[in-house]
Amino acid sequence: xxxxxxxxxxxxxxxxxxxxxxxxxxxxxxxxxxxxxxxxxxxxxxxxxxxxxxxxxxxxxxxxxxxxxxxxxxxxxxxxxxxxxxxxxxxxxxxxxxxxxxxxxxxxxxxxxxxxxxxxxxxxxxxxxxxxxxxxxxxxxxxxxxxxxxxxxxxxxxxxxxxxxxxxxxxxxxxxxxxxxxxxxxxxxxxxxxxxxxxxxxxxxxxx
Amino acid sequence: xxxxxxxxxxxxxxxxxxxxxxxxxxxxxxxxxxxxxxxxxxxxxxxxxxxxxxxxxxxxxxxxxxxxxxxxxxxxxxxxxxxxxxxxxxxxxxxxxxxxxxxxxxxxxxxxxxxxxxxxxxxxxxxxxxxxxxxxxxxxxxxxxxxxxxxxxxxxxxxxxxxxxxxxxxxxxxxxxxxxxxxxxxxxxxxxxxxxxxxxxxxxxxxx
DNA sequence: CATGATTGGATAGTGATACTCTCCAATATT
DNA sequence: AATATTGGAGAGTATCACTATCCAATCATG
Numbered sequence: 076x077x078x079x080x081x082x083x084x085x086x087x088x089x090x091x092x093x094x095x096x097x098x099x100x101x102x103x104x105x106x107x108x109x110x111x112x113x114x115x116x117x118x119x120x121x122x123x124x125x126x127x128x129x130x131x132x133x134x135x136x137x138x139x140x141x142x143x144x145x146x147x148x149x150x151x152x153x154x155x156x157x158x159x160x161x162x163x164x165x166x167x168x169x170x171x172x173x174x175x176x177x178x179x180x181x182x183x184x185x186x187x188x189x190x191x192x193x194x195x196x197x198x199x200x201x202x203x204x205x206x207x208x209x210x211x212x213x214x215x216x217x218x219x220x221x222x223x224x225x226x227x228x229x230x231x232x233x234x235x236x237x238x239x240x241x242x243x244x245x246x247x248x249x250x251x252x253x254x255x256x257x258x259x260x261x262x263x264x265x266x267x268x269x270x271x272x273x274x275x276x277x278x279x280x281x282x283x
Numbered sequence: 284x285x286x287x288x289x290x291x292x293x294x295x296x297x298x299x300x301x302x303x304x305x306x307x308x309x310x311x312x313x314x315x316x317x318x319x320x321x322x323x324x325x326x327x328x329x330x331x332x333x334x335x336x337x338x339x340x341x342x343x344x345x346x347x348x349x350x351x352x353x354x355x356x357x358x359x360x361x362x363x364x365x366x367x368x369x370x371x372x373x374x375x376x377x378x379x380x381x382x383x384x385x386x387x388x389x390x391x392x393x394x395x396x397x398x399x400x401x402x403x404x405x406x407x408x409x410x411x412x413x414x415x416x417x418x419x420x421x422x423x424x425x426x427x428x429x430x431x432x433x434x435x436x437x438x439x440x441x442x443x444x445x446x447x448x449x450x451x452x453x454x455x456x457x458x459x460x461x462x463x464x465x466x467x468x469x470x471x472x473x474x475x476x477x478x479x480x481x482x483x484x485x486x487x488x489x490x491x
Numbered sequence: 492c493a494t495g496a497t498t499g500g501a502t503a504g505t506g507a508t509a510c511t512c513t514c515c516a517a518t519a520t521t
Numbered sequence: 522a523a524t525a526t527t528g529g530a531g532a533g534t535a536t537c538a539c540t541a542t543c544c545a546a547t548c549a550t551g
Contacts, residue, residue, distance in 0.1 A: 078498070090540050093499080098538095103499095110498040110547045123419045129538085131416035133341075133373070136538065157481065161474050165341070184472075190479040198478065202471035208339035209464040211331045214457075216468060223442050224465070225472050227435045232476035234431050236484055249422075254474060256417040257432070260424060261473070262466055263389075263410035264396075264433050266369050268440035269458070270406065271398040273365065276444055286527070298511050301528080306509095311528095318517045318527045337509090344509065 078104070081114040085122040092122070100125050100140055124252075132255045138163055142251055149247035156243075160251040162197030180206040187218060188225040231261070286312070289322040293330040300330070308333050308348055332460075340463045346371055350459055357455035364451075368459040370405030388414040395426060396433040439469070 081104075082089040095101040101121055104112030128139040141163035150156045176182065178194055181203040185192040193199065209216050216224075235253060240246050289312075290297040303309040309329050312320030336347040349371035358364045384390065386402055389411040393400045401407065417424050424432075443461060448454050 088540075089498095091538090094539060097500085106499085108498090108547065110500090110545085112499070120421065124421070127416040127420040131412045154481065158478070161478075181471075185475065188472075190475060191482055193478070196475070196478055198471050198474035202468065202475060204339045205464070205467035205471050208335040209468065212335040212460060212464055213328060213332070214460050214464055216465065220442070220465075221468075224439065224469050225476070227439055228469065228472035228476040229480070231432065231435055231473060232480045234428070235477065236480040250477070252420060252422050254477070256413070256420055256422055257424065257428075258470055258473070259413035260410065260417065260429075261432050261436065261469070263406050263413050264392075264436035265439055265466070265469070266406035266462060267393065267398060267404070267410060268433070268436040269443065269462070270366070270369075270401070270404055272437070272440045272444040273362065274399050296511075297527095299509090302510060305529085314528090316518060316527090318529090319519075320528070 076104075076114045076118075077111070078114065081118055081122070084119050085126070087122065087126075095122070095125060098136055098140065100136065100143060128255060131259055133259075134165065134255070138165060142255065146248045146251055149244055151243070153243050153246060156247050157250050158196050160247060161254055164251075164255055178203040180210075184221055184225070187221065188229075190225075190229075284322045284326075285319070286322065289326055289330070292327050293334070295330065295334075303330070303333060306344055306348065308344065308351060336463060339467055341467075342373065342463070346373060350463065354456045354459055357452055359451070361451050361454060364455050365458050366404050368455060369462055372459075372463055386411040388418075392429055392433070395429065396437075398433075398437075 078092060079089055082092045104114040106112045125139060128134045145160045178199050181199045182192050206216060240249050286300060287297055290300045312322040314320045333347060336342045353368045386407050389407045390400050414424060448457050
């Protein structure tokens, strides 16, 4: 399969496929001569994955590369690989400013939820940023709501964890892609559930 | 309060404040002369809100403007205003291609969850796109997982709905900002819950 | 084997986005 | 009166994700 066939298969312009090759998102084909390389199914699958990550998931090319690298070569330390993998996903967390208690809101939240607080984990910074943003916007999250959201998140996490593959390589792929790909699903479901609840509660006619 | 004081208060360059004025994200100050206008607390609050939306929430200036307009002047049809408001938030949904069953995955998912299916609602397209992306990437969502996620989303929605203000204007603000600002919180909590569950299940030492 | 198409590779260009800078004459401040 | 600041408009900048153009080296075809 030459590059034009690959591009056609993936529904992308050849120029874009070349771009992904250059950017290291797609592994090179097997070079058969100075001006020829052959591509296979693995390239088609990879392109689909790249499009999924850069499209609906909303990763930048840089972020997608970081994620794919971790999936391709997970370290032998599963915990830190998972941490780095999730850290590679947006949104970026707030920078830790001072050294003393850099993430006060996140720490308080996790304490209240009875969860481990590890300031080195990227999602802590994300949580801090999200809580601060809600405060700044004048809609702080009440402890009660936080508890509710936290419980829901823990339920889902426990479900997901039970289904995590044993093999480290597969575990990283499962976690990274599961995080990246299922988050938009969860958000869409939450929005639709709001919609559904609104219809049921208010009645379509009474508000429309 | 002149523009430089406002900028200082919000921690932004004057040029950026001018930019937001030009873009219609910030309402003009009260003009006291040809080259002077005075700004007040409402401008400070608005700037905070703008930064929250364009920062952690990740909206573009265009999207933020759309959201703010809806908050500022909600229509008299609450249902459709809420629909439009949520539609103004990213991610953008997939375009409805054919006319027959444009969102098959989303329809099936909502049927399975026993929820209303309204193809006009933006989140349906988002769900379709998210489900398709997961499939494309080779990690389709199982019906079981979908049910689990859907139940969690419904729980949260029901909680949120119970707390929705009665007054339409406040309801729109609550819903739009709640959607935009609380989503990042939920995602961060889910990631942290994964982390926490991993530590508890695997034990930090056994994987690190 | 001649000839036109395609390839990998490199460089440059494009359009969108979110600021950021510069300028200006008209005030404000001192 | 001298200096600083303002609102407003226009242009400039940096980044991003492609997209287009070139080129010499093959390939495919008659």
